[in-house]
Amino acid sequence: MSTPVSLPASIPLSQRLAARGIDGLTLLVVPAALFILGLFVYPFLYGLWLSFQPKVGGTFANYAKFFADPFLYGTIATTLWLALPVTLLNIVLAVPIALRVRHLRRQRLLTTILVIPITLGTVLVAEGLLNYLGPQGWFSRSLIALGLISKPLALLHNYWGVFISLLLTGFPFTFLLTLSYLSGLDPALEQAAATLGAGSWQRFRHIILPLLLAGLAITFCLSFVQAFSVFPSAVLLGAPAGPTRVISIAAYQAAFEDYDYSMASAIAMIMAVVQLAIVAALLFARGLIYRGATSGGKG
Amino acid sequence: MIRDTTLGAKLWITAVWAVIGFFILNLLAMIAAVVVSSFATRWLGTWFPLGWTTRWYTSAWEEFQLGDVLTVTFQVVFLVVFLSGLIGVPAAYAMARREFPGKRLVMLLFLLPLLVPPITFGIPLATVLYRAGLAGSMTGVVLANLVPTVPFVVLVMIPFVEQIDQRIEAAARVFGASTFQLFRYVLVPLLLPGILAALLLVLVRTIAMFELTFLTAGPTSQTLVVALYYAVFASGVRSVQSIDAMAVVYMITTLVWLLIALRFVNPTQIVARAKSEHAH
Amino acid sequence: MTIHAANFTELKLERLSREFGNLNALRDVNLTIRQGEFIALLGPSGCGKSTTLNILAGLLPATGGGIWLDDKRIDRLRPEERGFGMVFQNYALFPHMSVEDNVGFGLLMRGMSKAERKKRVDEAITMVRLTGHGHKLPGQLSGGQQQRVAIARAIVVEPPLVLMDEPLSNLDAKLRLEMRAEIRRIHNMLGATTIYVTHDQEEALSLADRIVVLKDGVVRQVGTPDELFAHPAYLDVAEFMGFRNRLGGTVTAREGDRVTVALAAGGQMQGRPRGDINVGDTVIVTVRADDMKHAPDGEGFPAKVASSEFRGREFCAFGSAADGSDLAFQSHSPLVAGDQVQVGADPARVLVFPDRMQ
Incomplete structure (x- = not known):
């Protein structure tokens, strides 16, 4: 769009606005924008303000309380200790699998199966795992039948129950995102590397990985943020009073058990800041790597 | 290869x-x-x-009042689908067709609710809705669910709008169509596949949306997924089989729509919504 | 000058085949290439020329036959073990590496020391005349410059064989001519053996020592450019070589290397027979537009003019023969639509093929 530097004042306002791209059609964006401003931005700002209006104490009392009480500040470490390993594992699994699957002609069946846990959501996966991973469930029963273990594994109401549920819902998400980035890579680049003498590991190391890294950073961010906000499975499959007392449980309890909305907002803000910090760190690192075109020339 | x-x-x-x-x-x-x-x-x-x-199904139906829950679920879901289409599609059109000052900021506005997890913005949102007296009601649940779905529709629809040749619209204008007529006779028919895909995805996501509904629903505005959560949470009170029967009902409600949706969209679309916008 | 082509005597393709499901993309291709030759694989799209190239590069496994480099069978080797250089259609430059790193990639894979690599890369960059661009990313280069990087990257590893897959198809007409000369210059300088895939017969004729014409996965004819230009063996090859006028007829006389054909459009023409042709056979007579003349000295046939264009020295006229066949021919004087004229050609320039459709 070329924006005229100055227009004579005699031209009607509507025309001057139209020249800057604002006309009747542009206004169609207003309802959606207002809606998000009102129900997303405003609540967030309100929550931020509210977090500085504690029930008792000074402006920063909520935050001081949070960081003084290990039962509260410990939730950050607990959540990170779940979210970071799960996200890393998801990515480590997703990349080699996506590298294989992208050549598959009948990808759709696989991607459809993988989209099921995402669609069912965390509550149902938690419900299903309660049965499946239980001491009498098929999982332990099969391992015993195979002679791999002698007594059922303790996979419920602890760290591992939540871990597995995050893997089950998080892996498909990570995988499908990685796959879509990978399919944007020009296959001729790999072929070129092969004709120049690069074996499959060298092709991955020198060509695929550097070109995929920018996309993987985004994938990591999105997957991490999801895992960090784990809630129903931490309650249903974990030990919500102990090892899987994640930050969202603390926020929920503050709001709906103590009815301290101010404290709940403070915890929600802390949650957002931690997520933002990890994402910002990653995106900063991403700024240092190549993130231009992933095809090899003028198509 | x-x-x-x-x-x-x-x-x-x-x-x-x-x-x-x-x-x-x-x-x-x-x-x-x-x-x-x-x-x-x-x-x-x-x-x-x-x-x-099959008796667990009848007992679950009665114990959990599944009839009422399903009615509420579908009321909520269809209201969310309808409203997010109504607000989202025109916004997507404007975003795709017009360059205006602050467009990048508006784009960020639409990206944030998709990137920030619902539990994070759900708590302040629920607080505001409680203060406004809307929480616990159907209105509150619908409003909360619209927060991620409106931007979702916008982001999914933008590439669909961009695919349509602008000259077709110019031709409609030349032959005298008003903005409404342009939408009614030209754009909506051309965009129908995209709208259908976007709204089906909204439908599937809303049925499965736990956090926002959970934080804003009252006893009479629970959707199926929230009812399922409470049933599992309080397990021991009810028999396991009857909770499982409810879970099967939930799975069927979700997967039927997923199967319908997959006729119109690629599975990766369900995941890769905000990807391209975020790449630069 | 340290970059040379690796030595070998001949590269042999024996009964090379490739099936895609039920489709025979390539059938029993036999070809022997000597060191230093510039070979063009020429044919319309889908003829199997790119399939051949990809099989040679190891990017596509053959489903039958074999490839020998002297006594060594190479068709089972993985692409990275073959050591060939390849120039891709869209160049396939690594977008995240500088020009230097792109060119040096093959040397890095061969484990060459940094100092030696630097020396060779500089030399290759000089050879393709890109001095001063070494630190740029491919995205900052023009199409022609990207092409030069792709060539440098392929030759710097001193491959026994350089494979080029329609390397000029993404360039505009002017640049295409320039790069054509450049490719030939580099080929001569290195003495490399080059296999060049193209659908443009002009490109093939001007570049290659020998041309292999492919159609439907089968080699139709192999020959030097002038052989193919003057003596195409088959009607389809002739057509591909610019024999644009086609007229049906029946042979009325044969004397040694000269047959006389009574045309279906009336009149008669004389020409050289291709293949087994006897009196009474139905045949197709083909002539290049440049060789078909208005008002010839000898025999000819009547034609009706539809339009004519000035082409600098002469006029090029379009029209039709009495049986409706389209014609393109040369004229010294301007012609007007509707003119009835006599056209014909020098018998030495006329080819007569048996009509296989009959």
Whole structure:
């Protein structure tokens, strides 16, 4: 769009606005924008303000309380200790699998199966795992039948129950995102590397990985943020009073058990800041790597 | 694809497929366990139940008032689908067709609700809705659910709008169509596949949206997924089989729509919504 | 000058085949290439020329036959073990590496020391005349410059064979001519053996020592440019070589290397027979537009003019023969639509093929 530097004042306002791209059609964006401003931005700002209006104490009392009480500040470490390993594992699994699957002609069946846990959501996966991973469930029963273990594994109401549920819902998400980035890579680049003498590991190391890294950073961010906000499975499959007392449980309890909305907002803000910090760190690192075109020339 | 025939490569490929197979096997077994349990008379300490019955479905229907819950679920879901289409599609059109000052900021505005997880913005949002007296009601649940779905529709629809040749619209204008007529006779018919895809995805996501509904719903505005959560949370009160029967009802409600949606969209679309916008 | 082509005597393709499901993309291709030759694989799209190239590069496995480099069978080797250089259609430059790193990639894979690599890369960059651009990313280069990087990257590893897959198809007409000369210059300088895939017969004729014409996965004819230009063996090859006028007829006389054909459009023409042709056979007579003349000295046939264009020295006229066949021919004077004229050609320039459709 070329924006005229100055227009004579005699031209009607509507025309001057139209020249800057604002006309009747542009206004169609207003309802959606207002809606998000009102129900997303405003609540967030309100929550931020509210977090500085504690029930008792000074402006920063909520935050001081949070960081003084290990039962509260410990939730950050607990959540990170779940979210970071799960996200890393998801990515480590997703990349080699996506590298294989992208050549598959009948990808759709696989991607459809993988989209099921995402669609069912965390509550149902938690419900299903309660049965499946239980001491009498098929999982332990099969391992015993195979002679791999002698007594059922303790996979419920602890760290591992939540871990597995995050893997089950998080892996498909990570995988499908990685796959879509990978399919944007020009296959001729790999072929070129092969004709120049690069074996499959060298092709991955020198060509695929550097070109995929920018996309993987985004994938990591999105997957991490999801895992960090784990809630129903931490309650249903974990030990919500102990090892899987994640930050969202603390926020929920503050709001709906103590009815301290101010404290709940403070915890929600802390949650957002931690997520933002990890994402910002990653995106900063991403700024240092190549993130231009992933095809090899003028198509 | 470059063929790799070394032994190491073959082992590696086998390992990769074994991981995929293991994952899918467990996923399907988990779902099967729920289904089997919902039809079991008694299932303790054996591979399969002692006998089969459908009575858990009738008891679950009564115990959990599934009739009411399903009615609420579909009311909420269809309101959300309708409203997010009504607000989202025109916004997507404007975003795709017009360059205006602050457009990048507006784009960020639409991206944030999709990137920030619902539990994070759900708590302040629920607080505001409680203060406004809207929480606990159907209105509150619908409003909360619209927060991620409106931007979702906008982002999914933008590429669909961009695909339409602007000259077609110019032609409609030349022949005298007003903005409304342009939408009614030209754009909506051309965009229908995209609208259908976007709204089906909204539908599937809203049925499964736990956090926002959970934080804003009252006893009379619970959707199926929230009712399921409470049932599992309070398990021990009800029999496991009857909760499993409810879970099966939930799975069917979701997966039917997923299957319909997959006729119109690629599975990766369900995941890769905000990807392209975020890439730069 | 340290970059040379690796030595070998001949590269042999024996009964090379490739099936895609039920489709025979390539059938029993036999070809022997000597060191230093510039070979063009020429044919319309889908003829199997790119399939051949990809099989040679190892990017696509052959489903039958074999490839020998002297006594060494190479068709089972992985692409990275063959050591060929390849120039891709869209160049396939690594977008995240500088020009230097792109060119040096093959040397890095061969484990060459940094100092030696630097020396060779500089030399290759000089050879393709890109001095001063070494630190740029491919995205900052023009199409022609990207092409030069792709060539440098392929030749710097001193491959026994350089494979080029329609390397000029993404360039505009002017640049295409320039790069054509450049490719030939580099080929001569290195003495490399080059296999060049193209659908443009002009490109093939101007570049290659020998041309292999492919159609439907089968080699139709192999020959030097002038052989193919003057003596195409088959009607389809002739057509591909610019024999644009086609007229049906029946042979009325044969004397040694000269047959006389009574045309279906009336009149008669004389020409050289291709293949087994006897009196009474139905045949197709083909002539290049440049060789078909208005008002010839000898025999000819009547034609009706539809339009004519000035082409600098002469006029090029379009029209039709009495049986409706389209014609393109040369004229010294301007012609007007509707003119009835006599056209014909020098018998030495006329080819007569048996009509296989009959």
